[in-house]
Amino acid sequence: MAEADLLGDALLDAWRGELRSPLQLDRDDGRVITIEVERWLALDVREGAALIVSRVAAGARVLDVGCGAGAQALALEQCGSRVTALDVSRGALAIALHRGLRRVVHAAIEDPRAARGPFDVLTLFGNNLGIAGTLAALPRFLGCLASRLAASGRILADVSTDGNVREALLRLRYDGRVTPWFPWLWVPLDALHKAGANAGLRTSLVATTAYGYVAEISRDAA
Ligand SMILES: C[S@@+](CC[C@H](N)C(=O)[O-])C[C@H]1O[C@@H](n2cnc3c(N)ncnc32)[C@H](O)[C@@H]1O
Numbered sequence: 001m002a003e004a005d006l007l008g009d010a011l012l013d014a015w016r017g018e019l020r021s022p023l024q025l026d027r028d029d030g031r032v033i034t035i036e037v038e039r040w041l042a043l044d045v046r047e048g049a050a051l052i053v054s055r056v057a058a059g060a061r062v063l064d065v066g067c068g069a070g071a072q073a074l075a076l077e078q079c080g081s082r083v084t085a086l087d088v089s090r091g092a093l094a095i096a097l098h099r100g101l102r103r104v105v106h107a108a109i110e111d112p113r114a115a116r117g118p119f120d121v122l123t124l125f126g127n128n129l130g131i132a133g134t135l136a137a138l139p140r141f142l143g144c145l146a147s148r149l150a151a152s153g154r155i156l157a158d159v160s161t162d163g164n165v166r167e168a169l170l171r172l173r174y175d176g177r178v179t180p181w182f183p184w185l186w187v188p189l190d191a192l193h194k195a196g197a198n199a200g201l202r203t204s205l206v207a208t209t210a211y212g213y214v215a216e217i218s219r220d221a222a
Contacts, residue, residue: 006174008091010037011069013175015095020175028169028181035172040126041069041095049075051207051214052123055156056081060120063148065109066128070096076123077101086115110144117148124157129192133183135165138195146201146219155217156206160186189213 010023014037025033049072056062058080064073067085069092077083077100085096086105093104107114109131122145124131132141145155160166166186172179187195189205192215196203200220207214 004177004179005089005091006172006177006179008089008094010035010091010174011041011089011095012091014038015041015069022174024173026171026173026178040071042071051209052076052125052156053079055206055214055216056121056123061118061150062121062123063115063117063119064123064125065145066124066126066131067096067101067104068092068126070099070101072123072125073101074099081121084115084119110141112144112147115148118150118153119148120150120153122148122153122155124155127158127160127186129157129159129187130184132185132187134167134185135187135191135195138185138187138192139198142196142199142201142217146199146217149219151219153218157215157217159192159213159215160188161212162186163188165191189215192217 013019023035023037025035052072053075056076060081062076062081062083064085067073067087070085073083073085084103085101087093088108090106093106097104105115132138168184169181170184171181193203196217201217202220203215203217205213206216
């Protein structure tokens, strides 16, 4: 049976103005976080979009990994990039398509057959390096991303600023339903640097913004 797409359901309901309940994230330490669904839908207030666009050349082949409702992908496409937007959430992709994205892929990024590229830039925003799940899994995850890059391609991602590696199990709760637990990672720059080096990648800090750091990861030329 297909796994429930509670994120997509909540995004679609909020988009129609019919959110049925708060969308909540349970953490395995007992903390419950209410996700601001409307903020995930907002296009004009995406903190990172302008910065991302400024770092990607017009015409670049971009893969937005975990695109959600497509805010960053749309900003890039509107500035002349050729964007493929990939996500596991059908509901999120339906919104991205409706908003005008032309190339969407419904898949997990870990699937090597999906969106093989090559791409000039991979973008992972909204702490999407967290998809790796654990620090131990991060080098392999970075390798899976890098396998889609053109020779001079790079990965742009936002990075945790609190200085600590954090791993947690999470699950989403919406409208009386709940997903299975899934692992998520928050990785600071130094740990990302080490994990990248293990995968033959070089990591550098390219921007410090009001909301966090942006790292660039590329093949280690040395
Ligand atoms: C924190 S949200 C960020 C969404 C968007 N980038 C933003 O900043 O608004 C994480 C997104 O990644 C997607 N996602 C989670 N695991 C994934 C995977 N293994 N492969 C592809 N997408 C995934 C989720 O469905 C969700 O849309």
